[in-house]
Amino acid sequence: MKCWNCETDTSGSPFCPTCGKIAERPAGTSHFAIFDLPLAYDVDVPALEKQFRELSLRLHPDRFAQAEAKERRLSLEQTTALNEAYKTLREPTRRAFYLLKMYGVDLEREDTGTQKDMPFEFLEEVLDLRESLEDAMAAKDLEQARKMATDVEARRKAALTEAVDMLRSLERSPSDEAAVKKASHALGRVRYFTRFLEQVEAFEEEALS
Amino acid sequence: MAYSDKVIDHYENPRNVGTLDKSDPNVGTGLVGAPACGDVMRLQLKITDEGVIEDAKFKTFGCGSAIASSSLVTEWVKGKTVDQAMTISNKDVARELALPPVKIHCSVLAEDAIKAAIDDFKKKRQARQEQA
Ligand SMILES: [Zn+2]
Numbered sequence: 290m291k292c293w294n295c296e297t298d299t300s301g302s303p304f305c306p307t308c309g310k311i312a313e314r315p316a317g318t319s320h321f322a323i324f325d326l327p328l329a330y331d332v333d334v335p336a337l338e339k340q341f342r343e344l345s346l347r348l349h350p351d352r353f354a355q356a357e358a359k360e361r362r363l364s365l366e367q368t369t370a371l372n373e374a375y376k377t378l379r380e381p382t383r384r385a386f387y388l389l390k391m392y393g394v395d396l397e398r399e400d401t402g403t404q405k406d407m408p409f410e411f412l413e414e415v416l417d418l419r420e421s422l423e424d425a426m427a428a429k430d431l432e433q434a435r436k437m438a439t440d441v442e443a444r445r446k447a448a449l450t451e452a453v454d455m456l457r458s459l460e461r462s463p464s465d466e467a468a469v470k471k472a473s474h475a476l477g478r479v480r481y482f483t484r485f486l487e488q489v490e491a492f493e494e495e496a497l498s
Numbered sequence: 499m500a501y502s503d504k505v506i507d508h509y510e511n512p513r514n515v516g517t518l519d520k521s522d523p524n525v526g527t528g529l530v531g532a533p534a535c536g537d538v539m540r541l542q543l544k545i546t547d548e549g550v551i552e553d554a555k556f557k558t559f560g561c562g563s564a565i566a567s568s569s570l571v572t573e574w575v576k577g578k579t580v581d582q583a584m585t586i587s588n589k590d591v592a593r594e595l596a597l598p599p600v601k602i603h604c605s606v607l608a609e610d611a612i613k614a615a616i617d618d619f620k621k622k623r624q625a626r627q628e629q630a
Contacts, residue, residue: 419559484536
């Protein structure tokens with residue numbers, strides 16, 4: 290990408306190395322690229338946080354209040370992109386979902402057909418779990434709900450670990466379709482378990498209020 | 499977010515909640531989930547040998563729109579032939595319930611559930627014919 294002001298090659302850096310103006314980013318720049326990180330699961334979070342603070346100070350719209358319109362707009366845009374990238378990368382689960390998307394599986398997609406991807410047996414299990422929770426809620430049995438939550442939380446962690454293992458192995462062999470599928474199923478389980486735990490939490494709040 | 503009156507009606511008075519016998523050869527079971535939100539929907543259809551849907555039951559764990567979408571399609575499919583039911587699309591459901599764009603996936607789930615249930619019924623029937 291060339292600098293919009295002086296045409297120097299900014300090559301992915303947030304500011305032009307020659308004139309110091311905020312650099313433009315190509316459309317679809319990944320969250321990893323914003324922090325100049327490789328596409329990999331393992332991220333040094335304290336270092337990421339430090340980088341985030343520095344960059345957000347340097348890009349802060351207040352600093353560009355007197356600048357020309359183009360740079361004011363870039364300051365806003367890059368700050369938004371930076372915040373989004375930081376929010377996604379600092380949190381392991383979000384980071385894993387985002388990486389999976391980089392491998393072509395977007396679990397946020399809502400169009401027809403994509404949902405059927407989870408194994409039938411697993412969906413059956415989720416339905417059973419939700420039915421048991423519904424029974425516990427109807428009986429106002431907080432103990433039972435908590436017991437189920439402890440079990441589901443352990444399974445959620447195990448599923449995330451499995452997904453991370455797959456994502457790490459994909460860094461070595463990015464075109465391993467079977468690993469992508471396994472990562473996608475594991476993260477799918479994470480999502481369903483998370484939903485279950487949210488329901489228990491809501492029930493706890495209601496029961497204790 | 500405001501739900502439409504039709505969503506509220508189906509949510510408060512869901513039609514056809516329940517289960518049909520999964521092992522009945524004339525019952526097709528569709529089970530679908532939305533990894534975007536972690537909700538699940540089960541739709542069961544009782545289909546005559548002539549291919550007419552005579553009963554429908556659902557169980558959905560999800561938001562009001564997901565429950566309303568499944569409740570609505572159980573009403574719609576009853577009395578229809580399998581081929582007619584296959585033409586029900588998520589757009590019909592979303593339009594009828596006036597779903598906002600963020601809730602379109604609920605109607606998609608309902609469409610997927612119908613197709614999965616019919617698919618299950620057809621597989622069962624084929625397995626039976628191969629045995630005979
Ligand atoms: Zn420049």
